[in-house]
Amino acid sequence: MSFSDLTPAAISTQPISVIAALTTTDIASLSQSQIDALTAAQFAAVSLADMGAISSLQAYTISSTALCGLTSAQLAAMSSASVEALEQNQVPGLTTAALAGLAPAELAGFVNNQIPYMTAAQIASLSTAQIQALGVNQLLTLTVPQLNALTTTQIAALTTDQVAGLEGKQFAAFTARQAAALTLADMAGLGTYQATSLSLAAISALNSAQIAAMTSTALGALSNAQIAAITTAAFAGISTAEIAGLTAYAAGQFPALTAAQIANLSTAQVAAITSGEILGITAAELHALSTAEVAVLTAQQVGTLTASQLGAFSGSQLAAVTTADIASIAATRITGLSNTALASLGSAQIAAIATALPSLTSAQVAALTTAALAGLTTAEWASLTNTQIAGLGTGQLAALTTAELADLGTGQYPGLSPADIAALTTAQIVSLGTASIQALSQSQVAALTKPQLAAMTLPDIGAITTLQAYVLSSTALAGLSSAQLAAMATTSVEALEQNQVPGLSVAALAGLAPAELAGFVNNQIPYLTTAQLASLSTAQVQALGVNQLLSLTVPQLNALTTTQIATLTTDQVAGLGSKQFAALSGPQAAALTTADAAGLTPAQIGFLAAPQIASLGSAQVAAMSATTVDALTSAQFSALGTKAVAVLTTAEVAALGSASITAMSTLQVAALTTTELSALTTAQVPFMTSAQIGALSTADVASLSTTQLGGFTYPQAMDFSLIQLHALNQAQFRAL
Structure with missing residues (x-):
């Protein structure tokens, strides 16, 4: 019986030696079921020649288990047709070692329906030559x-x-x-x-x-x-041409780039970005650009950036933009720049965007450094709006040259805050000019400092309006010189208020012409300090009107020097009221001229207290009218000095009242001349006291007329001493 006559079951039990001894004819004669019955061990014993004899129909029935026993040499010995006959359930049974034996061309013979059933391990085991053969x-x-x-x-x-x-x-x-x-x-x-x-x-x-x-x-x-x-x-590998080729629309590739990618672009890549692409860069991506990358942006690229994109620039980035590039930013977009970024601009960059400056907000202008602002021309300064000027800080304004400040229009000055005005240097104040001075608001004028006001030219001072003068601080007014105060318009001087007048220095007041001081309104005079009043010249004092003098307070009157009192005209003295006369000190009263004394009315003399009366000189008393002397109270009369009494005229003596007669001291009586005594009337002598009679000298007694002696009462006659009586002649004695 031949091998091909064996049943499949019998086949599977055959020893390995039997299998190995099979001829190609034996192998070729086996049916599909017999082939399928071979075990992995039996298949491993099949010779290479026998493997080559396996037909495609036989290969089709080899079990996957049996295939696992094949060596790389056996698999390589199979015909291409037989290998290609292997089915999806068979291919996974091939070992990686077996597959390694396949020549690239043989692997290339695998049909398309076999490849998908190879295991991952089989695929991974293929050599590069086998792979390339696929x-x-x-x-x-x-x-x-x-x-x-x-x-x-x-x-x-x-x-x-x-x-x-x-x-x-x-x-x-x-x-x-x-x-x-x-x-x-x-x-x-x-x-x-x-x-x-x-x-x-x-x-x-x-x-x-x-x-x-x-x-x-x-x-x-x-x-x-x-x-x-x-x-x-990896993005660094994109060429400039490829950069330019990226889609740039809103939902395109360029807007999809990350900030990290943008930040790592080379300068050449950045320079290759198109205008369309630049619009697709997000704020975060722009912010990621290095200063070196920003520096290579072209004017066209920078000019394409929107306001919101510009807002992403940091200070260091904006500082890296060239002046030529920054000049391309349109006025409508420059407002997008942040204050921090603007603070980084240099003077050359500011000069490059000067035409767009009026578009900046006040906060943006305030962010510019003084060094940057130095790049503006006077005309460019003049182009700023008053709102922008309002945004400037005191430090920025202080950096303005006098020419730049002088070129600011009157419409720009409302933008300056009081603090801004106060921060201006004296040189800047001088550069303003009369028109600019008059353009200042009251709050701005109120902020002027003492050094600033002191630095103003006479024309500028003369340009100060009444409304402006009204708000000048007393501290600032203290800086005015005499020439400046004299240069101020009369209406402006008259506009000074009670809290301002004391601020004027005595030196400044000295510069006022008498007529100008006379222009001081009555409500200003009471607020002159005592030092100010004491500093007035005689001409200035004489220029004061009666109403001005009447407005003087007691401390002010007391501050007038005796020289000033002596220069008062008779009309001025005649116009003084009770308050003024009562306030005169002794030395001031003594300083009144004889003409002043002659003009004193009974009412005025009545306001003088005893100490003031006591200071009157003999010439003053002698100049008084009899009516005025007669108006003296007993207390006033008793205060007169003996010299003053000695110069009384006979009319003044004859006009003395009984109280004045009685009030005379013994020294005053002793000081009376015989001429004065001769003026005493019979109505007056009865009021002489015993002490007064005792004070009469024998010459005085001898000068009395029989009429006068007849006026003495009996008690008074008894007051005459024997010595005094011995001085009388018979007629006088009989009359007494």
């Missing part, structure tokens, strides 16, 4: 797990034709490590569909050389998410 159609049959099983070495071994033949689903299955293994030639051959199929993980695994190898078409086809997935290091 046809495109074979590669297209690979499943995702099979593709994932390919090693980086195998991926790198793929030919450009193989890679080019892969479909999107294969590229989509590539892992990050596999994508990283693609050669530069592979990357250069990528089509748009293949490139767009790469996962984000795969894209992020690409290096700069691979990215650089991609065509602009393939790169341009990448989705926004893929573009964003390119690492910053």
